[in-house]
Amino acid sequence: MISFSRREKNWIPYLLFLPALIYLAGFIGYPLVKTLQLAFTSEEGKVGIENFITLTRDSTFWKALKNTLYLLIAIVPLQVILAFLLALFVNGRFKGYMTVLYIICIPLALSDVSAALMSYNIFTSHGFLNKLLMKFGFIDAPIYFFGLGLSSRAFWVIVLTELWRATPLVFIILLASLQVISKDYFEAADVFGFSSWQKFIHITLPLTMPSLQSALLIRTLFAFQIFAVVWLLSGRDIPILAGEVYYQQAELINFRLAATYGFIIALICILLSWVYLTFLKTKHLEV
Amino acid sequence: MKSQRIPIALKIKQLVTIIIVGFIVIWFLAPLVLITISAFASPGDYYQIDKVIPTHFTLNQFKSLFFGLEAWKAILTSIKVAGITILLSFIMGLPAGYALSRYIFPGKNFLKLLCLATKMFPLMVLAVPLLIIFMKVGVSDTIWGTSLAHTAMVLPIIILIFSSILSGVSVDYEEAAMIFGLSRIHAFFRITLPLALPGLAASAIFAFMMSWNEVFVATILTLTNRTLPAHILKTAMASPDYLKFTAGFIMAVPAMVFIFFVRKHLVTMWGISLK
Numbered sequence: 001m002i003s004f005s006r007r008e009k010n011w012i013p014y015l016l017f018l019p020a021l022i023y024l025a026g027f028i029g030y031p032l033v034k035t036l037q038l039a040f041t042s043e044e045g046k047v048g049i050e051n052f053i054t055l056t057r058d059s060t061f062w063k064a065l066k067n068t069l070y071l072l073i074a075i076v077p078l079q080v081i082l083a084f085l086l087a088l089f090v091n092g093r094f095k096g097y098m099t100v101l102y103i104i105c106i107p108l109a110l111s112d113v114s115a116a117l118m119s120y121n122i123f124t125s126h127g128f129l130n131k132l133l134m135k136f137g138f139i140d141a142p143i144y145f146f147g148l149g150l151s152s153r154a155f156w157v158i159v160l161t162e163l164w165r166a167t168p169l170v171f172i173i174l175l176a177s178l179q180v181i182s183k184d185y186f187e188a189a190d191v192f193g194f195s196s197w198q199k200f201i202h203i204t205l206p207l208t209m210p211s212l213q214s215a216l217l218i219r220t221l222f223a224f225q226i227f228a229v230v231w232l233l234s235g236r237d238i239p240i241l242a243g244e245v246y247y248q249q250a251e252l253i254n255f256r257l258a259a260t261y262g263f264i265i266a267l268i269c270i271l272l273s274w275v276y277l278t279f280l281k282t283k284h285l286e287v
Numbered sequence: 288m289k290s291q292r293i294p295i296a297l298k299i300k301q302l303v304t305i306i307i308v309g310f311i312v313i314w315f316l317a318p319l320v321l322i323t324i325s326a327f328a329s330p331g332d333y334y335q336i337d338k339v340i341p342t343h344f345t346l347n348q349f350k351s352l353f354f355g356l357e358a359w360k361a362i363l364t365s366i367k368v369a370g371i372t373i374l375l376s377f378i379m380g381l382p383a384g385y386a387l388s389r390y391i392f393p394g395k396n397f398l399k400l401l402c403l404a405t406k407m408f409p410l411m412v413l414a415v416p417l418l419i420i421f422m423k424v425g426v427s428d429t430i431w432g433t434s435l436a437h438t439a440m441v442l443p444i445i446i447l448i449f450s451s452i453l454s455g456v457s458v459d460y461e462e463a464a465m466i467f468g469l470s471r472i473h474a475f476f477r478i479t480l481p482l483a484l485p486g487l488a489a490s491a492i493f494a495f496m497m498s499w500n501e502v503f504v505a506t507i508l509t510l511t512n513r514t515l516p517a518h519i520l521k522t523a524m525a526s527p528d529y530l531k532f533t534a535g536f537i538m539a540v541p542a543m544v545f546i547f548f549v550r551k552h553l554v555t556m557w558g559i560s561l562k
Binding site: 010012013014016017019020021023024027028030031032034035038086089092094096098100101102103104105106107108109110111112113114115116117118119120121122124126128130131132134135142164168172218221224225227228231232235241242245246249250255258259261262263265266269270273 | 304307308311312314315316317318319321322325333334336337338339375378379380382383385386387389390392394395398401405406407408409410411412413414415416417418419420435436438439442443446496499500501502503506507516519520523524528531532534535538539542543545546547550553
């Protein structure tokens with residue numbers, strides 16, 4: 001760090017940060033205030049909780065909330081476990097591990113739209129899975145995963161797609177934390193004759209715990225943003241919170257209800273972050 | 288005896304590693320390979336139920352997607368939006384990242400936390416009010432509107448990435464240059480910037496991909512000037528299946544190419560952006 005010289009006044013770093021700060025205030029801060037305002041204003045312009053009453057009377061809202069939570073529960077724990085196993089494996093640094101790392105990371109760069117279409121390609125009635133199963137005589141007619149009344153099947157396809165698409169995100173966080181664990185710990189453990197399992201429990205796990213927690217938080221927050229995969233694979237058959245924001249806004253052009261849905265998502269995210277930060281004592285959120 | 292056993296144990300370990308690697312490669316690559324096949328497969332082969340691997344290939348889907356559904360326009364829009372997003376986030380992100388990496392000042396941690404905190408608010412929350420604001424100002428349904436929103440998404444993360452990249456360039460070089468009479472601005476542009484260039488290029492690619500892939504805000508904010516994902520989201524559901532696969536493939540291509548270029552920065556970049 002450069003210390004302040006007389007020539008350089010203390011205001012320089014603030015000046016350097018100012019444009020970004022103004023931009024963020026204008027394009028994130030102000031819209032957030034606007035969301036609040038929209039959510040708490042009724043159709044006639046009265047301030048109140050009318051929008052929330054309308055929302056809670058609508059059964060779709062409860063379904064959307066329920067489905068979002070179900071997706072969260074189905075995806076996140078499995079994803080974190082899978083990612084951890086993958087990270088441990090790749091961190092073994094076998095020959096050619098960089099190539100494997102690269103392959104695992106490809107889905108990182110893919111959009112959710114693309115990922116959804118890829119899994120549609122596999123699971124649709126004329127998709128590879130059905131054709132393959134029929135070829136080998138396991139089934140006589142294609143299994144339908146998408147369509148009316150099949151939302152429970154589509155649900156699992158969505159879970160699988162999200163596992164494929166977003167496990168690498170968790171993987172890379174965990175790998176980063178595994179890579180910085182000093183080898184000295186393991187050498188010391190070897191001296192004391194620890195088994196690999198003991199090493200894992202007493203060294204690897206505690207040292208990666210902060211990253212595990214933040215991966216868990218970030219994935220939970222992202223789970224509330226799942227949109228395109230669900231929207232493309234099931235439309236509104238599986239209503240979810242983010243999908244309802246889109247539906248209210250783009251199809252019904254109801255700004256207030258869309259904002260109310262948005263407000264609820266934001267509220268849940270803030271609450272979750274607060275719970276995580278308070279109870280898990282994640283102190284490493286600073287870069 | 289013992290000396291013979293060890294190679295066998297090693298061999299088993301190697302075999303297990305190879306099997307696991309095989310599983311990983313198949314699991315992560317299969318969807319990509321399959322959509323590539325489907326993107327080029329002729330519709331006739333696709334609808335023939337007993338034909339698992341198509342044998343006839345065609346470029347007709349690409350033609351009808353590009354020109355019939357005007358995807359070329361959407362691709363152009365996507366590139367323009369991503370370009371403006373990169374430009375804006377670099378103009379504002381570089382000085383901010385520099386401030387974080389080179390100065391100690393009160394409120395620094397607060398600013399860092401602020402950048403991280405923006406991730407708490409999903410874009411869905413911002414999309415609706417942004418549309419209202421843009422409609423008032425008259426930039427709704429324009430390339431600029433989408434770019435401005437994407438910059439809001441990219442900027443906080445890019446500031447943190449820049450801060451970490453610039454911290455990686457030793458201050459000593461800069462100080463040495465300043466001792467030789469260069470001003471701080473000159474020292475930055477002549478010394479630090481060239482040294483940080485590879486990292487900055489990777490950041491630009493990262494920003495490009497974030498913008499290229501973003502679909503929610505792009506769909507909400509535009510009707511005619513849609514980016515590619517927004518265009519696909521709107522038209523894909525109404526198109527025949529084989530066009531969907533071609534669309535999915537087209538969207539995936541730049542992602543696969545770009546991630547190859549930034550593969551050395553993967554851990555740093557996403558490590559930061561997701562912390």
